Amino acid sequence: MxxxxxxxxxxxxxxxxxxxxxxxxxxxxxxxxxxxxxxxxxxxxxxxxxxxxxxxxxxxxxxxxxxxxxxxxxxxxxxxxxxxxxxxxxxxxxxxxxxxxxxxxxxxxxxxxxxxxxxxxxxxxxxxxSIAVTQAHLQIPEIHDAIKAGRLKPDGKVILANMDIKVTKVAIEPVWFLPGMAARLNVDEGTLRRILYTESGGMHPELITRPDLKVWLPPIGSTTAYIFGNPQDLSNPKIELTCRVHDECNGSDVFGSDICTCRPYLMYGIEHAAETAQKGGVGIIVYYRKEGRALGEVTKFLAYNARKRQEGGDSAATYFKRTECVAGVEDARFQEFMPDALHLFGITKIHNLHSMSNMKYNAIVGSGIEVVNRISIPDELIPQDAQVEMEAKKAAGYFTTEAPKKGEELAKVKGRDIE
Ligand SMILES: [Zn+2]
Incomplete structure (x- = not known):
C-alpha cells in the first residue's frame, strides 16, 4: 500500500x-x-x-x-x-x-x-x-560561585581575571537528509515523508510530491554548541574532552525553576568543560532545542499538574506514566540524531560524558564515538523539589556510572531516559 x-x-x-x-x-x-x-x-x-x-x-x-x-x-x-x-x-x-x-x-x-x-x-x-561560528565571554553566577569556592581559578586564558569564561559558540540549523534519517529510524523513506507531511498539517507538500528532493529544512529550533578551549582539539582523541549534550529546559535553564536538575547539571557541565580546557583539554556543551523531552512546554506543564494532583501526590513510581497519559509517549526526543552535531566537530572520543541518559549514551556510542567516563550530577547540586525526578531515575535503573567497553554498550546498557 x-x-x-x-x-x-x-x-x-x-x-x-x-x-x-x-x-x-x-x-x-x-x-x-x-x-x-x-x-x-x-x-x-x-x-x-x-x-x-x-x-x-x-x-x-x-x-x-x-x-x-x-x-x-x-x-x-x-x-x-x-x-x-x-x-x-x-x-x-x-x-x-x-x-x-x-x-x-x-x-x-x-x-x-x-x-x-x-x-x-x-x-x-x-x-x-546553515551554521555560524562566533566567540564570546560567559558571565555565569554558578561559575563565579565555583571560583569563590576555589573549585576553579582564573588563568587569563580560559577564565579571565574578571571571572568571564571565553567560548567559541556555534549555531546549527537543521538540514535533514531524508534518506539517511529513514535509514537510521529503520523506516522506508516514503513512509517517513508521508507522516512528516501529514503531522505538520500538510505544510510542505513537496515531502510527498517531490521524492527527488532529498533534503528538508524543517521549521524547528536550532542547536548551539559552546566550546571551551581550541575547537580543533575536539577531533583529537588524545586530547581530553569533556562533553555535555543538553536538551533545553527553559524553566530550569533560564528561570531557575526547581522541579528538575536541568540547570544545575548544565552548570556543572560548563564548570567541568572549562576546567578541562584549563588543563590543556577541551570542552563542549551542545544545547538542543528539545523542550520538555521534545513534547513542548504546554505538555510539560500539564504533566507537572497531573503529577502533583494525583492521589498520593507526586511520586517516582508514576513519574513516566503521567507524561505518557498526557502526551502519548514519555519522550519524543529521538536521540538517534543527536550525535550528528558531535560529528560536525570530528569528535571520535569523549573522555568525560556529562549525561545519565542511556538513550543519549547509546546514540553516541552507536554512532561510533568512544565514551570513557560518564559523569553524574553531584548530590549537593540536586534541588529539593527535584528529588522525585532523581528517585524515578533510580527506580528505572537509570544510573550508570561505569562505561561499558566499546561494542557491548548497546546490549549492556538499557534503561529509560528521563533527563
Ligand atoms: Zn528541566
Whole structure:
C-alpha cells in the first residue's frame, strides 16, 4: 500500500513538473567529498527555479520572516551580504563530513559556504549558511560561585581575571537528509515523508510530491554548541574532552525553576568543560532545542499538574506514566540524531560524558564515538523539589556510572531516559 502510493506520487511528479518548476536546481550528492559534486543546499526563495531542497532557511524563524514580508518591512528579494560573516576559527573538514550516514540532520558545508561554493555563488545561486561560528565571554553566577569556592581559578586564558569564561559558540540549523534519517529510524523513506507531511498539517507538500528532493529544512529550533578551549582539539582523541549534550529546559535553564536538575547539571557541565580546557583539554556543551523531552512546554506543564494532583501526590513510581497519559509517549526526543552535531566537530572520543541518559549514551556510542567516563550530577547540586525526578531515575535503573567497553554498550546498557 505504502509503496504503491510512493510510486504513484513519484510518477505524477515525473510526469508533470520535475524539470519545469526547478530547472536551475543543482542535484545533491550527500556525502560526496568534492563540494562541487556534493552541491550546496539551496532553499532560499529569491529564485525558486534554483531550489533543491524542501522548506526554508532559519528553522522556525522562517514563519517570522514571512510575517515581516507580509507587513511590508522586509523585501522578499533580499539576499544576505555575507561579507565578514565567516568563522573566526577553523572547523573541519573532518572524515565524518563525507560519510553520508554519519551526519543526516546537519549540513557541514552550510558552515561558511562561501569557502566551498564560490563557483555557484559566482553563477548567482542564493546559498545561505546553515551554521555560524562566533566567540564570546560567559558571565555565569554558578561559575563565579565555583571560583569563590576555589573549585576553579582564573588563568587569563580560559577564565579571565574578571571571572568571564571565553567560548567559541556555534549555531546549527537543521538540514535533514531524508534518506539517511529513514535509514537510521529503520523506516522506508516514503513512509517517513508521508507522516512528516501529514503531522505538520500538510505544510510542505513537496515531502510527498517531490521524492527527488532529498533534503528538508524543517521549521524547528536550532542547536548551539559552546566550546571551551581550541575547537580543533575536539577531533583529537588524545586530547581530553569533556562533553555535555543538553536538551533545553527553559524553566530550569533560564528561570531557575526547581522541579528538575536541568540547570544545575548544565552548570556543572560548563564548570567541568572549562576546567578541562584549563588543563590543556577541551570542552563542549551542545544545547538542543528539545523542550520538555521534545513534547513542548504546554505538555510539560500539564504533566507537572497531573503529577502533583494525583492521589498520593507526586511520586517516582508514576513519574513516566503521567507524561505518557498526557502526551502519548514519555519522550519524543529521538536521540538517534543527536550525535550528528558531535560529528560536525570530528569528535571520535569523549573522555568525560556529562549525561545519565542511556538513550543519549547509546546514540553516541552507536554512532561510533568512544565514551570513557560518564559523569553524574553531584548530590549537593540536586534541588529539593527535584528529588522525585532523581528517585524515578533510580527506580528505572537509570544510573550508570561505569562505561561499558566499546561494542557491548548497546546490549549492556538499557534503561529509560528521563533527563
Ligand atoms: Zn528541566
Amino acid at each position: 505504502e509503496n504503491t502510493q510512493d510510486k504513484r506520487s513519484e510518477h505524477i511528479v515525473l510526469a508533470t513538473h520535475q524539470n519545469l518548476k526547478y530547472p536551475e536546481s543543482l542535484p545533491l550528492d550527500w556525502g560526496n567529498k568534492d563540494p562541487i559534486k556534493r552541491a550546496p543546499v539551496v532553499a532560499s526563495q529569491t529564485n525558486p527555479r534554483a531550489r533543491n531542497a524542501i522548506g526554508s532557511h532559519s528553522g522556525s524563524y522562517a514563519v517570522f520572516r514571512a510575517l515581516s514580508i507580509a507587513s511590508g518591512k522586509y523585501s522578499p528579494s533580499h539576499r544576505p551580504d555575507l561579507n565578514n560573516t565567516f568563522s573566526p576559527v577553523k572547523i573541519g573538514p573532518h572524515p565524518s563530513w563525507f560519510d553520508s550516514t554519519k551526519m543526516v540532520t546537519v549540513d557541514p558545508l552550510g558552515l561558511d559556504p562561501q569557502n566551498h561554493f564560490k563557483e555557484f555563488f559566482d553563477k548567482g545561486y542564493d546559498i545561505r549558511p
